[in-house]
Amino acid sequence: MMQKEKPLMPVISEPEPSEYQNILRRPDQGGQMMQDRVREIIERVEQGGDGALRALSLEIEGLVPDRFEISRDVLLQSGTDVDDQLKVAIGRASENIRTFHRAQMPVPVSVETLPGIRCSLRYAPIERVGLYIPGGTAPLLSTVLMTVIPAKLAGCREIIACTPPGASPELLYTLGLFNIRVFSVGGAQAVAAMALGTESIPKVDKIFGPGNPWVTHAKMQLAGRGIAIDMPAGPSEVMVIADESAVPAYVAADLLSQAEHGPDSQVILLSDSMPLIESTLLELQIQIEKLPRKKTAMEALKHGMAICVSGVEKAVEMSNYYGPEHLILSVKNPNETAEKIHNAGSVFLGNYSPESAGDYASGTNHTLPTGGATRAWSGITIHSFMKSITLQELTREGLMQLAPTLLALSTAEQLDGHANAVLQRMKQNQ
C-alpha cells in the first residue's frame, strides 16, 4: 500500500542507537524571553500581592474578577447549567479514580533492626496543597478529579485550586463537588500566588497540576527556590508501539487524540510492520478531516514521526530511551512487553485501552511527567500528597549494644559531640 499524498508525519527506518538523541528530540519549550517574563511575574506577585495579581490579570487575561475567591454559592449554583449525562459521567469517573488511588494508600513500616532498636516509617498528609486547573482552549474538568481526589484521600487539610477567570459552568460544577476553596486566577501569577501567598490566596506547601508553558516555567522557577512541585509537566506526548496485531484505525485515533492537545504535543509510532505504518498514515488522513481541532493536530503531527524498527524489542529499547508520558502497547502480548518498560508515565495495554480511557476514567491519574522526566519522576499518586517521617526508639540496652558502632563512626568522622551524646548515656548507666 502506498501513500497517495505526502504523509502527515515523517517515516524513519531502523535508526541506530547513536541517532536516538537526534531523532527523538522533543519540540522546544518557550525560550529565554518567556523565562524572563515569568521571573518578572513571580517577583511582582511576591512584592505586590493581590494588587500585582489584579494588574497581571488585566494585562494578561484582559479581565479582573471583583474578588479572586469564587464563593461556594456560585460553585453550587453552576450545577443548574450542567447536563445530567455529564454529571453522571463525572460521578462514574470519580468512583474509578477513587478506587484506584485508595488502593495506593501507603502502609507504615516498623522493624526491630536489632533487639531494643525499633525503626518505623509513617506517612503524613501534606497539610496545604495548591492545584492549578488549566482553563484556556479546553476546560480540563478531568484535571479537577485527578488532583482533588488523591489530595482528599491523602488527608490534606487545606486544598485550594486556581483556574483562569471565565471558568465554564462544567468546571465550576466539578470544583463545587469538593469542599475546597477556589480562586479565579490563571497562569504563572496563579502559581506564584499559591507558592508565596497573597492577601487573598493562602501560601501552600506544594503545587500540583499541569498547565501551559507559562505555568510550567513558573513551577520550575519556584522549584529552584525550594517550593515543592508535583513534577515537571510540559507538552503532552504519546508513543505507540504497534505490531501487525494492531488495528490501524485505532492507532491513528490514539495518535490524533494526543495531537489535538496542542501544536507542541508529540506523537510517535514505533512498529516492526511497514504495512501497519502505511495503513495508519492513511487512517490519519481520513480521521483528521473530521476533527474540529484539525489545524492543531496537523501542527503537532509535523514534529511527530513513525519509526520502522526491526522488532518489538527494538521499539522497547527506543521507548525506554525516550521515556514517554503515555505509552500504548498495541502488540500481541502487551503484558509481557510492559514488563520490559522502565521509563514511562502511564501504559495502555492492548487494542481496547485508548489513551482517552486513562485521560478520563479508567482510574489512573492523567497528571504525568513529560519531556523525559519519567526517568526520575512518577505521575500523581496518593504519595504525591504525603510525605514520610521516620522514627526510632532505642531501649537502654539497645543503645548500649549499638554504642561501640556509634563511637567508632563518630570518631572516624571527627564528630566528638556525636560520641558525647552516647557517652553521657553510658556514664549515667554504669
Add this chain to the structure above:
Amino acid sequence: MMQKEKPLMPVISEPEPSEYQNILRRPDQGGQMMQDRVREIIERVEQGGDGALRALSLEIEGLVPDRFEISRDVLLQSGTDVDDQLKVAIGRASENIRTFHRAQMPVPVSVETLPGIRCSLRYAPIERVGLYIPGGTAPLLSTVLMTVIPAKLAGCREIIACTPPGASPELLYTLGLFNIRVFSVGGAQAVAAMALGTESIPKVDKIFGPGNPWVTHAKMQLAGRGIAIDMPAGPSEVMVIADESAVPAYVAADLLSQAEHGPDSQVILLSDSMPLIESTLLELQIQIEKLPRKKTAMEALKHGMAICVSGVEKAVEMSNYYGPEHLILSVKNPNETAEKIHNAGSVFLGNYSPESAGDYASGTNHTLPTGGATRAWSGITIHSFMKSITLQELTREGLMQLAPTLLALSTAEQLDGHANAVLQRMKQNQ
C-alpha cells in the same frame, strides 16, 4: 537554680503563635553573590566539560587529580589503612540500614475499578543516580551508607558518587565496599557534572546527598531546570521537646551534637519546665568545654534558643510550625506525642534515642529535609530511588461499559479526538 554566666543560647518565654514566624526564623543561607557564582560554575561545566572541571578544581580546591575517576584498585587498597574496629562498625551500621530500608520496598497495586478495567501501579528503579558525598571538615562516610544502600536495594543500574579531592582512606574504603564508580570532584561543580554530564562523568537521572551551601545552591538551581534532586537539604537542625522526665545532661549532649555540625546549624529546646531548661543550659556550659569543635558549636548556639512553653501540646504545635529535620521527644509518653507530629524528618523517642543513633546506625536515613522542607518532602527512603508507572488494560466489554463516560467527558472538554479514539473502537465492534 540560676545561671552563673550569660547562657550560651537565649531563653524565650511562652511566645504567641503570631510571634512564631519571627522567633523560629532560620539562619540566612548564602546570598545573591553565592547564587551568581554557582550559576557561573554550572554554566562553565555545561560548556567546558572536563576542562572546566579541572580549572574549577584548581581555582576552588587548589588541586586537580590526574584523572577524576578513582580506580577500583585505589578504593580496595585503602582498606589497609583503616582500623578493624571501624570496619566492624561500618558493617554493623550497614546491616541496620539495609534491614530498615529493605522493609520499605514498595508493593505493586492492581485493582479492577470496574469489570474489564484493570488498573495497576508498579515501581521501577531510577536507572542512573548520582550521589554527592561531602568531604571537607568532617569526612562523612556515613553518608555513603545512607545513599548507596537504598540505591542498591532499589535496583539502580548505574550508581556514581562524587567526593572532593583528598578523600580519607576511611571514606575511600567505605565507597569501595560497593560496586559503584567514584569521582574525585567536589562542590557545585560536582553536582553540575553529574546533572549535565562531562567527558569523564556520566549524566545521571537524579542527584542525591547533602552538602555545603555551594552544593545546595547547585542542586536547587538544577532543580529549576528540571533535574530531579532528593530534596532541598541545607544546614542541619534539631528540635528537642523535653518535659521534667528528661535528663539535662542528655538533652545538652543532643543539642551539642547538632551544634558541632557547623556555625549555621540550628538547635532549639522546647520545654514546659524552666528548671529543666536551666539545668540543660548549665550542662551545655560544662560539656561544650570538652568538645574539639567548641568554637563551631558556640557559633551555632548563638542562633539557637530555649523556649519555655505552657505544656507539651504547645511544644508540639510549635514543632509542627517549624518542621524540624530532627525532632527528639524526651517526654514521658514519647509515642503518644509522636502521633501528633505532622512535620518532621526523623523523630527520636525517649531518653535513649540520641540523634547520633539515627545519624549513623539505628537504621533510619540521615539525609533529611531541612529549612522547613519537611512540610512537603520526605527524607531519603528506598522510594527516593524509584518511580512509579501506572498501567491499564481494558477488555472490549470494559471499554464499551466506560464509553458513555468517556464520550461525555471528552465532549465537555471539547476534545473530539479523544472521543474519536473511543468511537473508532465502538464502530468496529458493532
